[in-house]
Amino acid sequence: MNGTVLIQSLIGGLGIGSIYALVAIGYSLVYRTMGLANFAHGNILMVGAYIGTVFYVSMHTNFIIAIIISSILIGILGMVMERILRPLGKMDLIYMMLGTLGIGIVLQNLAIIIWGTDGIAVQYPIKNEPWVIGNISISPYTLVIICASATVVLALQFFLHKTKLGLAMRSSAQEKEMSLVLGMNVNLMNALTLGLGSVLAAIAGVMVGPVFYVSPDMSSSVGIIGFAAAILGGFGSIPGAIIGGLTFGVLQTMVATQVSEWSQVIAFVIFVFVLIIKPSGIVGERVVDKI
Amino acid sequence: MKNKRKSIFKGMILSTLAVLALTACNSQGKSNTSKSSGSSTKDSKVIKIAQIGPFSGNAASFGNWDNQGIMLVVDEVNKNGGIHGKKIEVIKIDDQANPTVAVNAAQKVVNQNIVAAFATPLSTGTLATLQVFDQAKIPQLTAGQDTSITTKGSKYIFRYNANSAAYTKTAADYIVNKLGKKKIAIITNSGAYGKGERDSFTKALKEFGVEPIADEVVTPDAKDFTAQLTNIKAKNPEVLYMGTENIQMGLITKQAIALGLKAQRAGGSAADPIFVKTAGVENAEGTIFTTQYIPDADEKTKEFNEAVKAKYGIEGEFHIAKAYDGAMMLVEALKNAYPNLDGETVAKELRKLNYSGITGDYKFDETGEGTDKAQMAVIKDGKATLLQ
Structure with a gap:
C-alpha cells in the first residue's frame, strides 16, 4: 500500500465511518438509558433516509431542510415507539427487545409498500468537484459528511452535559429509581432518548443517500454495521460509538484496497478478535452493563 | 450466581434476536404468483408460458422490463384472437434475483403445463434454472449474457441477446x-x-x-x-x-x-x-x-418506441426491446408448432426461425445462441446515441 492510496482510503474510510458513528451513537444512547438493544434502529434509519430523500428529490426542498423535516418526523416516530414498547418493558426487557424487532419488520414492510423496492438515486446537494492536492483528490461531500457528523456529535454532547433536560436524561439513565423518587418523569426521558437516537439515524440516513442509493436494504447494510460499530467501541458509550464507527469505516476501506471482496469478512474477523481480547469493547465500561 | 446465569441466558436470547433481525431484513421480498392456473386440462383453451425474474429488490427493473416486452407481444396476440384461437397466459413469478428462489419457481412452473418459460433476465438465475428446464424439456428463453449459459449442455436454452x-x-x-x-x-x-x-x-x-x-x-x-x-x-x-x-x-x-x-x-x-x-x-x-438497441435508429425501432410509450408511458428501452424480440420469436415458433405444443416441437421450431427484430437478426444455433451482433453507443444528453 503506497502513501497516496493510504491517505485516500483513510479519508474515504473516515467519511463512511462518521455515518457509522452516528448510527452507533443512536444504538448506544438507547442502550445506556433503557438497557435496550434497539433492533428497529436500522429500519428507522432507512425510513428517515426515504422521508428526507422524498422531500429533497421529489419536492425539491433544500437538502438541509429535508434533513430537518426528516429528523422531526423520525424523532416523533422514536417517541411513539417508546409508548408502544412501555407496556412490554414492564414485563421484561426481552419482550421489549422483541417489540423493537417487530416494529422494525413493520417499518421495513411499510417502506416497501409505500416506496417500492426499486430505490431512489440521490444527487449531491453541493457541486462535488474533487479538490486535488498532489496525487490525492478529496470529494467535498465526504468532508461535508465528516464535518456535519462532528457538529452533530458536539451539539449532542453539549445537550447532554450542559442543558437541564440533557442532565435529566443522563440522571434517569444512571439512576432510574432515584430519579423516580425525585419526581422525574422517567418514561418521558426514555421517550426523549429513543427520539434523539432516531434523529441521529435519520440524519445519517439522509446524509449517506447521495453517496449510496436510498433503498429498503439500507436498514441491513448501514444498520448492522452501525450496531457492530457500537459494540466494537463499547456498547453504551458515546466516545466508544464514535471510535467504533470510525474504526469500522477505515478498516473496511483499507482492507478493500488490498483484497476487495474480502473487506466485510476481514473487518468482521477483526471485530470478533477485538471482542475476544476486550469483551467490553475498545472503551467499554462495566458500569453500563445493565442486562 | 443466579444472576449470572440469568444474564448468560439473556445474552443468548439477545444474540438469537440479532440473527433474527439480520434474516428478517433479508426476507423483504415476496414471491407472488399473479396468475396461477386453476384447471390444467389437456385441451385447455389457453397456452401457458412462465416468466421468472426479479420483481422486487435492487434488480426489480430487469424483471419488469422483461415483463413489459413480453406483455407487449402477448396482449397484441391475444387481442387478435390468440394462436389458432388459443389465448396466451403468462404465469409471472418473482425470484427476488435469488437463484435459490428461481430454482423453486422453475420447479413449480414446469408442473403447470407450460410450453415455454422466460427465465430469467439475469445470468445467475438463468444458470441456476438451466437443468430444471432441460430435464423437463421445456424451452427456456433468457436475456442473461454470461457466456457459460450456452455451454452447460442444455438443449432447451435460447438466448434472445448477444452474449458477454x-x-x-x-x-x-x-x-x-x-x-x-x-x-x-x-x-x-x-x-x-x-x-x-x-x-x-x-x-x-x-x-x-x-x-x-x-x-x-x-x-x-x-x-x-x-x-x-x-x-x-x-x-x-x-x-x-x-x-x-x-x-x-x-x-x-x-x-x-x-x-x-x-x-x-x-x-x-x-x-x-x-x-x-x-x-x-x-x-x-x-x-x-x-x-443492441438505439432508440429511433430506424423505422422499426421508432414504431416499437411508440408502442411502448402508448402502453406504458415510458421511453422504449433496450431490455424491453430484447424481451419483445424474444416473445415475438416464441409466438412465431408456437404458431408454427401448432397443434403440437410440446417442448420438443417448440424448441425445434425456434431453431428453424430466421427472425429480424429491433435488436438484430436472430438465428438460433445448436447451443442456443441467437445473435453475436453488438454496437457501440455513447450517452449524450442522458440518452443512448449510436457511435459507429
Missing part, C-alpha cells in the same frame, strides 16, 4: 483499436454478469495485446467503492471499464468522479436509463457502452 463475449469484444475493439487507449482499468462484481464481463473483457483485451492495468472485483451488493477506485486512480488509467449491473455502474461513475478519476468511462449493456438516473445525467455524459 460478443459485447465485450465490440467494446475492447473500439477502445483499443479505434480510440487507441492501452491503459485500461476494470471494475466488475462477483455475480454471474460481472464475472462474465470480467472474463470475456480481459480475454478480448488479450486478443488485442493489452493487459488491464487494474482489475478490481466488488461484491454484487456493494455500494461504497472508494477503496477500489482509489487503487484504480493510483494506476492512472485512460479508460475505466465497468462490468456491473446498472445501479452499481451508476454509483461507481458517481464516486469515480467524486474521487477525481478522469478516465474515459466505458461499460456493457448495463448503461441504461436507470444507470443514467443513478449516476446523474451530468456524470453519465460521455460514457461509451455496448448495446
Whole structure:
C-alpha cells in the first residue's frame, strides 16, 4: 500500500465511518438509558433516509431542510415507539427487545409498500468537484459528511452535559429509581432518548443517500454495521460509538484496497478478535452493563 | 450466581434476536404468483408460458422490463384472437434475483403445463434454472449474457441477446483499436454478469495485446467503492471499464468522479436509463457502452418506441426491446408448432426461425445462441446515441 492510496482510503474510510458513528451513537444512547438493544434502529434509519430523500428529490426542498423535516418526523416516530414498547418493558426487557424487532419488520414492510423496492438515486446537494492536492483528490461531500457528523456529535454532547433536560436524561439513565423518587418523569426521558437516537439515524440516513442509493436494504447494510460499530467501541458509550464507527469505516476501506471482496469478512474477523481480547469493547465500561 | 446465569441466558436470547433481525431484513421480498392456473386440462383453451425474474429488490427493473416486452407481444396476440384461437397466459413469478428462489419457481412452473418459460433476465438465475428446464424439456428463453449459459449442455436454452463475449469484444475493439487507449482499468462484481464481463473483457483485451492495468472485483451488493477506485486512480488509467449491473455502474461513475478519476468511462449493456438516473445525467455524459438497441435508429425501432410509450408511458428501452424480440420469436415458433405444443416441437421450431427484430437478426444455433451482433453507443444528453 503506497502513501497516496493510504491517505485516500483513510479519508474515504473516515467519511463512511462518521455515518457509522452516528448510527452507533443512536444504538448506544438507547442502550445506556433503557438497557435496550434497539433492533428497529436500522429500519428507522432507512425510513428517515426515504422521508428526507422524498422531500429533497421529489419536492425539491433544500437538502438541509429535508434533513430537518426528516429528523422531526423520525424523532416523533422514536417517541411513539417508546409508548408502544412501555407496556412490554414492564414485563421484561426481552419482550421489549422483541417489540423493537417487530416494529422494525413493520417499518421495513411499510417502506416497501409505500416506496417500492426499486430505490431512489440521490444527487449531491453541493457541486462535488474533487479538490486535488498532489496525487490525492478529496470529494467535498465526504468532508461535508465528516464535518456535519462532528457538529452533530458536539451539539449532542453539549445537550447532554450542559442543558437541564440533557442532565435529566443522563440522571434517569444512571439512576432510574432515584430519579423516580425525585419526581422525574422517567418514561418521558426514555421517550426523549429513543427520539434523539432516531434523529441521529435519520440524519445519517439522509446524509449517506447521495453517496449510496436510498433503498429498503439500507436498514441491513448501514444498520448492522452501525450496531457492530457500537459494540466494537463499547456498547453504551458515546466516545466508544464514535471510535467504533470510525474504526469500522477505515478498516473496511483499507482492507478493500488490498483484497476487495474480502473487506466485510476481514473487518468482521477483526471485530470478533477485538471482542475476544476486550469483551467490553475498545472503551467499554462495566458500569453500563445493565442486562 | 443466579444472576449470572440469568444474564448468560439473556445474552443468548439477545444474540438469537440479532440473527433474527439480520434474516428478517433479508426476507423483504415476496414471491407472488399473479396468475396461477386453476384447471390444467389437456385441451385447455389457453397456452401457458412462465416468466421468472426479479420483481422486487435492487434488480426489480430487469424483471419488469422483461415483463413489459413480453406483455407487449402477448396482449397484441391475444387481442387478435390468440394462436389458432388459443389465448396466451403468462404465469409471472418473482425470484427476488435469488437463484435459490428461481430454482423453486422453475420447479413449480414446469408442473403447470407450460410450453415455454422466460427465465430469467439475469445470468445467475438463468444458470441456476438451466437443468430444471432441460430435464423437463421445456424451452427456456433468457436475456442473461454470461457466456457459460450456452455451454452447460442444455438443449432447451435460447438466448434472445448477444452474449458477454460478443459485447465485450465490440467494446475492447473500439477502445483499443479505434480510440487507441492501452491503459485500461476494470471494475466488475462477483455475480454471474460481472464475472462474465470480467472474463470475456480481459480475454478480448488479450486478443488485442493489452493487459488491464487494474482489475478490481466488488461484491454484487456493494455500494461504497472508494477503496477500489482509489487503487484504480493510483494506476492512472485512460479508460475505466465497468462490468456491473446498472445501479452499481451508476454509483461507481458517481464516486469515480467524486474521487477525481478522469478516465474515459466505458461499460456493457448495463448503461441504461436507470444507470443514467443513478449516476446523474451530468456524470453519465460521455460514457461509451455496448448495446443492441438505439432508440429511433430506424423505422422499426421508432414504431416499437411508440408502442411502448402508448402502453406504458415510458421511453422504449433496450431490455424491453430484447424481451419483445424474444416473445415475438416464441409466438412465431408456437404458431408454427401448432397443434403440437410440446417442448420438443417448440424448441425445434425456434431453431428453424430466421427472425429480424429491433435488436438484430436472430438465428438460433445448436447451443442456443441467437445473435453475436453488438454496437457501440455513447450517452449524450442522458440518452443512448449510436457511435459507429
